[in-house]
Amino acid sequence: MNKNSVMLITGTRKGIGKSLVNYYTQKGFEVIGCSRKDVNFKFDNYTHFCLDVCDENSAIKLFNYIYKYYNRLDVLINNASIASMNYCMLTPLSKVREILNTNVIGTFLFCREAGKLMKRNNLGRIVNVTSIGTQLNLEGEAAYTASKAAVESFTRGFAIEYAKFNITVNAIGPTPIKTDLIKSISQNKIDSLIQKLPIKRYSEFTDIYNVIDFFISKKSDFITGQTIFLGGV
Amino acid sequence: MERKKIIESLIFDKLSEENRHSNTPLYPEVLDSLGLVNLLVDLEYDINDKFNVIIVIASERAVSCTHSPFKTVETLTDYINILLEEKINE
Secondary structure: OOOOEEEEEEEEOOOOHHHHHHHHHOOOOEEEEEOOOOOOOOOOOOEEEOOOOOOHHHHHHHHHHHHHOOOOEEEEEOOOOOOOOOOOOHOOOHHHHHHHHHHHHHHHHEEEEEHHHHHHHOOOEEEOOOOOHHHHHHOHHHHHHHHHHHHHHHHHHHHHHHHOOOOOEEEEOOOOOOOOHHHOHHHHHHHHHHHHOOOOOOOHHHHHHHHHHHHHHHHHOOOOOOEEHHHHH | OOOOOOOOOHHHHHOOOOHOOOEOOOEEEOOOOOHHHHHHHHHHHHHHHHHHOOOHHHOHHHOOOOOOOOOHHHHHHHHHHHHHHHHHHH
């Protein structure tokens, strides 16, 4: 993608999303972001929307803004995600629904609307964020990893349908990264998870930039439906 | 121009000349599934450009209709007109 490409990132209030805003605005992208709550930062070339990614009307209005203002969308990064580490027998159904709404419905909705807009220019890159949890089957993460398994399945499904429009759809699965998403997990548990990895360390933001840069590169037009897990998983 | 005529002309713009009639069957006779996707997605933007109103044509309502609104140019025109009417009156 070129400088001044238009990129939409979901879940930009903190963590990976916020770091992606910082990175891609510095690279010259026009970045639009969203989260349920407002952000406490400002970047040049950044516009923020407060919305819930599983709310269809709000999402459609956001895409309409992008269409009217930029007349195109080059990159979508579906980063918005929630987790709840808890044993299945102690997990309220409302929490499972919340996880599925944000991680699965939100990803589907944004992939669907992005595809409609990207199709107009016959070009686009979509990157979904999954987790190494889908590969490691960790206890206490069943609902979260099931939602991420759905994201990986959507990635392959959308990739097939969108290939006709030169839109690629791929996913990245980071290892634990020091963000709020893992702050509720005990250090012992994180340490034990990292010990299961071929490369035994946390993901860094730069590891994530590297894979996303690869997926959204102009040269990656033959790469679609793939999930890259970090750390050798 | 009457609203329905405008909608119909937007649909005609997406069809080959020999299919520009109100009784032209759309899906599955003239358009395959990908052709229908292209038509509906393009029309959503064309309607937005023309009327400044956002509609989602492939909604739950469209799928649950007893008679598919995607059957002919006329049924699609009528269906879009209803969606527009509702949006304008919101």
